[in-house]
Amino acid sequence: MPGIWVFGERRDQTLELLNAGKNAAKALETRLVAFTRERPSAEEFIAYGADEVLVLPQLAEDQPLESYVPVLAETARHEDPDVFFIAATARGKEIAARLATRLETGLCSGCSGFGFDQEKKLLRMERMVFGGAAMQSLICTTRPQIATIPPRTFEPAAVQTGRKGTVRELQSTPSSAVKVIKRSPKAKEAVNITEAKIVVCVGRGMNNKEDVDLARQLADVLGGEVGCTRPIAEELHWLPEEVYLGISGKKVKPDLYIGLGVSGQIQHVTGIRDSKVLLAVNRDENAPIFEAADYGIVGDLYQVVPKLIEELKTALKV
Amino acid sequence: MDFKLSEEHQLIRTSVREFCQKYVEPAADEIDQQARFPEDIVKRLAQQDWLGIPFPEDYGGAGSDYLSYIIVVEELSRACATTGFTLECHTSLACYPLFKFGTEEQKKRYLLPLCKGEILGSFALTEPGAGTDAGAATTTAVLDGNQYVLNGSKIFISNAPVAGVLIIFAMTDKSKGTKGISAFIVPGKTPGLTIGKHLDKMGIRGSLTAEVFLKDCRIPKENLLGQEGQGFRIAMMTLDGGRIGIAAQALGIAQAALDESVRYSKERVQFGKPISTFQAIQWMIADMATAVEASRFLTYHAAWCYDQGLPYSKEAAMAKLFASETAVYQTNRAVQIHGGIGYIKGHKVERLYRDAKITEIYEGTSEVMRMVISGNVLR
Amino acid sequence: MLNIIACFKWVIDEADIKVDKGSRRLILDRVSYKISAYDRNAIEEAARLQERHGGSVAAVTVAPPTAKQCLKDALSRGPDKAYFVNDPSFADIEPSQTASLLAAAITSRIEFDLIICGEGSSDLYAQQVGPALAERLGIPCATYVNKLTYVESERLVIADRKLEDGTETVSVPLPALVTILPDTNTPRIPTLKQVLGAAKKPIENIPLDALGQTYAPRLQTLDTLAATMDRRRLKFGPDPEGIRSVIGALMKEGVIA
Numbered sequence: 001m002p003g004i005w006v007f008g009e010r011r012d013q014t015l016e017l018l019n020a021g022k023n024a025a026k027a028l029e030t031r032l033v034a035f036t037r038e039r040p041s042a043e044e045f046i047a048y049g050a051d052e053v054l055v056l057p058q059l060a061e062d063q064p065l066e067s068y069v070p071v072l073a074e075t076a077r078h079e080d081p082d083v084f085f086i087a088a089t090a091r092g093k094e095i096a097a098r099l100a101t102r103l104e105t106g107l108c109s110g111c112s113g114f115g116f117d118q119e120k121k122l123l124r125m126e127r128m129v130f131g132g133a134a135m136q137s138l139i140c141t142t143r144p145q146i147a148t149i150p151p152r153t154f155e156p157a158a159v160q161t162g163r164k165g166t167v168r169e170l171q172s173t174p175s176s177a178v179k180v181i182k183r184s185p186k187a188k189e190a191v192n193i194t195e196a197k198i199v200v201c202v203g204r205g206m207n208n209k210e211d212v213d214l215a216r217q218l219a220d221v222l223g224g225e226v227g228c229t230r231p232i233a234e235e236l237h238w239l240p241e242e243v244y245l246g247i248s249g250k251k252v253k254p255d256l257y258i259g260l261g262v263s264g265q266i267q268h269v270t271g272i273r274d275s276k277v278l279l280a281v282n283r284d285e286n287a288p289i290f291e292a293a294d295y296g297i298v299g300d301l302y303q304v305v306p307k308l309i310e311e312l313k314t315a316l317k318v
Numbered sequence: 319m320d321f322k323l324s325e326e327h328q329l330i331r332t333s334v335r336e337f338c339q340k341y342v343e344p345a346a347d348e349i350d351q352q353a354r355f356p357e358d359i360v361k362r363l364a365q366q367d368w369l370g371i372p373f374p375e376d377y378g379g380a381g382s383d384y385l386s387y388i389i390v391v392e393e394l395s396r397a398c399a400t401t402g403f404t405l406e407c408h409t410s411l412a413c414y415p416l417f418k419f420g421t422e423e424q425k426k427r428y429l430l431p432l433c434k435g436e437i438l439g440s441f442a443l444t445e446p447g448a449g450t451d452a453g454a455a456t457t458t459a460v461l462d463g464n465q466y467v468l469n470g471s472k473i474f475i476s477n478a479p480v481a482g483v484l485i486i487f488a489m490t491d492k493s494k495g496t497k498g499i500s501a502f503i504v505p506g507k508t509p510g511l512t513i514g515k516h517l518d519k520m521g522i523r524g525s526l527t528a529e530v531f532l533k534d535c536r537i538p539k540e541n542l543l544g545q546e547g548q549g550f551r552i553a554m555m556t557l558d559g560g561r562i563g564i565a566a567q568a569l570g571i572a573q574a575a576l577d578e579s580v581r582y583s584k585e586r587v588q589f590g591k592p593i594s595t596f597q598a599i600q601w602m603i604a605d606m607a608t609a610v611e612a613s614r615f616l617t618y619h620a621a622w623c624y625d626q627g628l629p630y631s632k633e634a635a636m637a638k639l640f641a642s643e644t645a646v647y648q649t650n651r652a653v654q655i656h657g658g659i660g661y662i663k664g665h666k667v668e669r670l671y672r673d674a675k676i677t678e679i680y681e682g683t684s685e686v687m688r689m690v691i692s693g694n695v696l697r
Numbered sequence: 698m699l700n701i702i703a704c705f706k707w708v709i710d711e712a713d714i715k716v717d718k719g720s721r722r723l724i725l726d727r728v729s730y731k732i733s734a735y736d737r738n739a740i741e742e743a744a745r746l747q748e749r750h751g752g753s754v755a756a757v758t759v760a761p762p763t764a765k766q767c768l769k770d771a772l773s774r775g776p777d778k779a780y781f782v783n784d785p786s787f788a789d790i791e792p793s794q795t796a797s798l799l800a801a802a803i804t805s806r807i808e809f810d811l812i813i814c815g816e817g818s819s820d821l822y823a824q825q826v827g828p829a830l831a832e833r834l835g836i837p838c839a840t841y842v843n844k845l846t847y848v849e850s851e852r853l854v855i856a857d858r859k860l861e862d863g864t865e866t867v868s869v870p871l872p873a874l875v876t877i878l879p880d881t882n883t884p885r886i887p888t889l890k891q892v893l894g895a896a897k898k899p900i901e902n903i904p905l906d907a908l909g910q911t912y913a914p915r916l917q918t919l920d921t922l923a924a925t926m927d928r929r930r931l932k933f934g935p936d937p938e939g940i941r942s943v944i945g946a947l948m949k950e951g952v953i954a
Contacts, residue, residue, distance in 0.1 A: 009861075064867060090860045094840040097792075097825040101832035106793060106915030109823040129821050129921060130711045134723055136821075137919040177837035178867050181855070185863035198953070222953055234880065247822075256952040266711075277952045278928060279943065285932070286585035294928050295943050299935025307940050315944050316953065325766045326892060329773055332731075333887045340886070367889035380889040390889075 003031040003052070005084040005144070007072070007095070009065065011041060013087035015156035018049040020149060021085055022157060024123065025051075027116040028082055035072075039169070046165035048157040055169045062181070065091045066098070067174035073102040074172045081144045083123060088148035096148045106140040111147040123147070132247050132270030152194060152251065186242075191225050193243045198224025199254045201245060201272070202232050205261015205282060205301055209238045214305050215260055221312050227252065229268045245271040260301050264289025281305065323389075330382075331389050337366060338397035346398035349524035350669050353516070355480060356524055359401055364435020369408060373417050377425050378433035384559075385621040388566040392617075395570030396577075399673035400524035402567045407476045407525075408432070410560035411681075412439020415485050415501065415552050419544040428483050428503055437482020437506070442472040442530050443553050450686055452487075452553060453496035457532060459488035465536045466490075466502060468510070472530040474680075479513045479526040482506045486532070487553055490546045499549035503541040510535030521672035558631045560681045562624065565617040565637035568645035568677040572610045575645075575652035575670050579603060582656055593655075602655060606648045613641035632694035639687035642677035649674040699752035699847060702812045703743040703776060704799060704830070705736035707760050707767040708820040716923040723923060732770055735815025738877055741884040742845060743813050744775025750847055753777050755807055759798045761788045772895035773887035779898065780807065784905035792825035794912040799826070800833035801908040806901070811854065812874040816841055827876035838874040839867050843881045 004021040008014030014034055025032040034050040036042050042053040054075065059067055072095070076084065086096045088110055100107035108125040112135075115124040122139045125147055129136045140146070193199065200219040202212050212226065219226050226243065233244035245252055247270040257275035261282060262268065269292045272278065280293040281301045290296040297304050323331070341359055349356050363369055371387035373379025380386075387409060395402025416429040416439075431437045448454040457470025468488050478484065484504045491498035504511060514529030544552050580603060583594035593599045616637040623630035649671040653660035660667045678684045713728040732740070743754045756776035758767060760783055768779040782802045790798075803809065812831075817824035824840075831838035844857035848868075856875055858865045869875070887895075931946075933939035947953045 064865065090841045090858070093824050094828045094838070097828035098832045098838075100793065100825070101796065101829040104915075106791070107823075107825055108916065109792075109825055124919065128924065130709070130714060130723075131819065131822075133711055133714055133716075133924060134921050135924050136921045138916050139919065140916055142915040177873075178839055178869050180865055181868050182866040183863060184866070256947065273924075277947065277950050279947065286582065290932065291930065292928055294931065295946060296930070296932045297935055297939060297943060298932055304935045304940065307935075307937065308944070311937070311940050311944055312953075315941075315948065325769050326896060328766065329770055329887070329892045329895070330889065332770070333773070333889075333892060336886045365888065366886065371889060380893065382889060382893060386889070 002028075002080060002082045003033045004028065005033045005035070005076075005081045006050075006086075007035045007084070007092070008087040009089045009092055010087075012156060013089070013151050014045060015048055016151065016154040017085045017087060017149060018045065019157035020154040021083075022049050024083055024085075024114075024116070027118055028121050030082055033081070039167075042167040046167075047159050047161070047163055049160065049163070050165055052166045052168065055167060057170060057172070057174060059174055062179045063174055063176055064178055064180050066094055066178070067176035069095055069098045069102070069176075071170060071172045071174050072099055075170060076103055076144060082121065084144045084146045086146065086148045088150040093148050096146055100146050103144065103146075105142040105144055105146060108138060108140060108145075108147040111149050112153055114147070128247075128270065132266050132273075150251070152253075191243065193225050193227050193245070193250050194252055196225035196227075196252070197254050198222045198256045199227045199245070199252055199258070199272075199275075200224055201257060201259045201262055202226065202228040202239065203259055203262030203282075204229065204231055205263070206232075209236070211302075212238050214302075218258065218260075218305055218309055218312075221309055221316070222256070224254070224256070224258075229262055229265075247271060259289055259293070260305060262289050263287045264292050281308075327386060327389055330386050331393055333366075334368075334390050334393035337362070338393060342394065342397040342401055346401075347664060347666075347669070349398060349400050350673075351523075351663060353518065353523040355526050356398070356401055356404070357480070360404060360435075360438065363401075363405055368405060369435035370413060370429075370433025371409065373413060373429070373433050377417065378430040379413075380433075383621075384562070384624045385618060388562060388617060388621040391563050391566040392570040392573070395567040396574045397570075398524070399567060399571055399670075400522045402570055403522050403525050404438075404477060406560070406563035406567055407441065408439045410563040411441030411556060412477075412481075412483065412485055414559055415441075415543060415556045416503070418555065419501070419548070419552050420503075423540070424503060424543065432483065438477050438480050440475055440477040440481035440484040441556065442475045442478065442484050442486040444472060444474050446471065446473050450683055453499070453550065455487060455489055455499060457486070457488040458492075459490050459500060459502060461490070461539065462536075464539050466539055466542065468502065468504070468532040468535040468537065470532050472532075474517070474527055475530045476525055476527050478528045478530050479516060484511075484530065485543065485556075486530070487549050488532075490549075494547060496550040497547050499553070500546045501543040501549040501552045502537060503543050504535065504537055508535055508537060519676075521669070521674065521676055557681050558634050559624065561634040561638040561687075562617060562620045562630070564677055564681045565613070565620065565634070565641040568638070568641035568674065569610070569613045569617050571670055571674050571677070572606075572613060572641070572645040572648050575649045575667060575674075576603075576606050576610050578667050578670070579606060579652045579655045599655060602651050606651055609644040609648055613637070613644045616640050632691055635682070635687040635690040635694075638677075638682065639684055639691065642674075642684065645674040645677050699746055699750045700808050700810045701743040701746060701752065701754045702803065702807060702809045703736075703740045703754060703756050703771075704812065704814045704826070705740060705756060705758050705767070705771055706733045706795075706815075706818045706820075707731070707758060707764040708733045708818055711819065721922040721925065723921060730764065730767070732767060732774075733815060733818040733820065735817060735819065735877070735879055737774065737815075737884040738879050738881050739813040739815045740771060740774045740776060741882045742877055744885075745882065746811070746845070746847060747775070750849065752810070755780060755809070757799060757802065757807070758782065759787055759790070759795050759802075761785050768900050769892075769895040772898045772900075773892045774885065777898060779900045780903060781900060782903045782905075782908070786905070790912075791914050791916050792821070792823045793829060793915055796826050796829035796833055797910075797912045798908065799830050801910060802903050803834065805908070806903070810852075810871045811847075812836075812872075814874065814876045816876045816878050824876075827874060831874040834872075834874070836872050836874055837869050838876070839869050840876045841878055842875045843878045845875060845877065845881070
């Protein structure tokens with residue numbers, strides 16, 4: 001049976017994909033189908049827009065999520081969906097690539113948006129290439145059209161009361177030669193940088209680890225969070241990896257982004273380009289960040305930031 | 319005529335660029351401003367097999383060609399003229415004379431550790447009273463039994479404070495003029511050899527340049543390099559090859575000036591437009607790019623002649639003359655393009671401008687280059 | 698003893714890409730190429746495993762014939778031998794085709810215990826080839842690995858996968874494929890001897906017709922245009938007036954209150 005299928009590793013990702021899928025289902029005049037690993041959440045997904053929910057069998061303790069690949073492939077061969085959206089988490093990306101191979105179909109990775117060719121019933125998908133320097137538009141000429149969609153590309157679907165749908169438990173068996181022998185969860189993030197409305201970003205222009213405190217003070221005055229560029233987290237370890245912003249890090253859409261000593265490499269800008277307003281402080285007037293910014297202050301951040309904090313305290317009556 | 323670099327040469331260039339991006343660029347400013355000898359970088363140069371590039375593997379070298387060596391000097395100098403020069407001085411001025419004129423025993427003893435980068439080399443010819451007029455040297459070497467006793471002083475000797483071995487030129491027979499000069503291999507810690515303090519220079523500030531004092535410095539007579547009276551010829555032949563190295567250094571500096579000028583002129587906005595849209599700047603860039611390209615071909619051609627076993631004295635002099643004058647002139651233009659910011663410490667072109675000047679002076683001044691070239695052409 | 702295959706891609710150096718401001722078309726006529734950054738980590742990891750456990754490392758790539766110089770580049774970084782699957786039509790292929798071509802070349806010619814790929818290529822960053830290749834070869838895979846250990850006695854590798862929720866340590870029986878992250882290792886800078894030594898290592902040329910199949914694309918690119926970002930680009934000085942102006946503007950935009 002045709003349909004728009006969605007698979008998210010987590011509940012919140014599935015809700016985002018249901019939102020993405022609902023317009024596709026309408027345009028292609030077909031149904032919206034969601035996968036779940038927990039039977040109880042099936043009704044919830046229906047309320048959020050799914051016409052059908054397929055319940056995946058339980059995995060054994062030592063089975064990785066990718067053990068679902070044979071299940072998804074078999075189900076897809078059986079049901080023949082038009083489109084399959086998979087949340088672009090690491091596991092999701094592996095699942096999608098393996099699934100596309102098994103189904104001998106194309107896969108658009110990291111799809112950041114799409115339109116429709118209603119006549120041909122095809123999605124026109126967009127994705128970033130060359131480190132974020134360019135946007136590729138493409139269509140998939142085989143079926144199903146598979147796309148992985150990064151989390152937070154779409155807002156979660158809205159709940160609709162009184163929706164009806166069906167729930168089916170899938171019978172096929174998950175399998176994998178790969179065995180999980182240990183799971184080391186990441187220490188709970190004190191901060192979810194992707195939720196912050198205001199982000200102050202530390203760049204290489206800061207000289208010492210201790211100076212990160214300056215960024216924190218600015219963030220505190222504004223009620224924001226502190227993030228950084230990749231080298232600050234991965235090379236200097238001044239801040240945890242969870243807060244580095246960029247193409248291979250977090251992508252944020254705050255109301256206000258303030259870059260302190262950030263030069264503005266494309267890989268970083270890609271992670272912040274959806275900020276509503278972008279302010280940059282850098283002593284190099286030729287730093288690329290100023291091309292990407294709404295407001296730029298050219299000067300020594302060690303002079304500018306304390307003044308900024310002082311003026312803000314007055315202006316905001318803190 | 320094949321103007322394309324071989325795959326190996328391209329790969330060598332790429333590997334040096336990776337190296338520079340990782341280790342040299344981040345340190346170049348500090349090396350210049352603190353006048354710090356880049357000891358850590360030199361250790362890595364040894365690990366990369368770059369301290370004996372054109373010498374056979376039997377002597378600890380990489381067994382590659384002169385062009386490979388020139389490319390390495392060029393790329394290192396593009397990032398940091400100090401680093402490029404330190405490698406050049408060691409290779410062309412210390413390793414080369416040992417390779418060309420040393421006995422098997424001397425090569426095993428001194429050339430091997432030099433090429434492997436275990437020790438650095440130095441070349442001590444210039445004296446307070448003998449620069450271009452190298453024949454006016456007054457440092458003496460007197461045979462006394464099984465030893466030579468050296469007395470005198472040298473000035474502006476690069477790498478001297480860190481050299482494991484120095485090639486020192488001294489008079490063995492005053493009556494014979496230049497034919498009375500001999501070359502000696504002097505290990506760095508020989509009693510009677512003192513190195514003066516590091517001189518504070520306009521450019522290549524991380525390169526260690528010092529006076530060398532010899533006071534009854536005794537070395538075994540086996541440390542005579544070549545024959546007695548052959549010293550001047552050894553020095554001149556060594557400097558011939560070294561000129562190609564300095565041409566490469568000047569080329570690297572000029573290329574860096576061009577890179578900076580292109581980047582800056584595209585980013586700098588005045589009167590609402592990038593200055594790269596103004597004809598005055600465009601013409602400066604055009605002249606700069608053309609001169610750098612010409613320097614490159616003269617330099618690579620001289621290296622090619624060397625590798626082909628063809629005479630290269632004239633070509634080397636032409637390359638050094640042109641590349642060094644290009645470096646000096648074009649780094650001046652680069653500062654001009656940058657305007658005020660190009661005058662400020664910490665901006666690369668300010669350092670390039672100061673680094674360039676020495677290339678017109680050492681290893682044979684531009685005046686000497688003109689003598690060599692006209693001497694060849696008007697023969 | 699481990700027979701390892703390291704896959705790599707010859708990609709455009711994105712720093713050389715120029716843009717036609719009017720049409721937003723990419724100008725690629727003077728770009729230089731390089732081995733994709735994460736593939737260098739793959740080659741390095743393969744070289745390290747070989748240094749530790751013995752065996753062989755083969756570097757394999759799918760590229761147009763004009764990419765020939767990528768082979769010596771790869772060989773200077775540790776592998777013993779290179780395989781060049783090449784055809785002019787490969788200038789613009791998609792990940793599914795690359796995976797199929799690699800699978801065909803490997804199945805027909807190369808013995809292996811482990812295949813190492815980068816997590817994605819720096820040009821398209823589709824992150825598909827690794828797992829797709831594993832599927833084609835019918836071997837298990839572990840992706841997003843930043844630590845790899847070979848357990849000789851059990852013929853498997855233990856891999857730490859760095860995932861969003863933490864680290865998942867998995868055991869993967871050989872033969873297998875892994876895709877690795879850049880923080881797995883620091884690739885060596887080839888020494889001069891390694892560069893010169895590359896010329897002496899064997900290269901096997903594999904033209905398309907030697908593989909006996911065609912590989913049709915499934916995706917069709919409509920266009921590729923430079924990304925734009927329309928920003929105000931207003932600049933201010935670091936003086937008190939400048940700072941106050943900025944704050945005023947931010948308040949007006951409603952982003953601070």
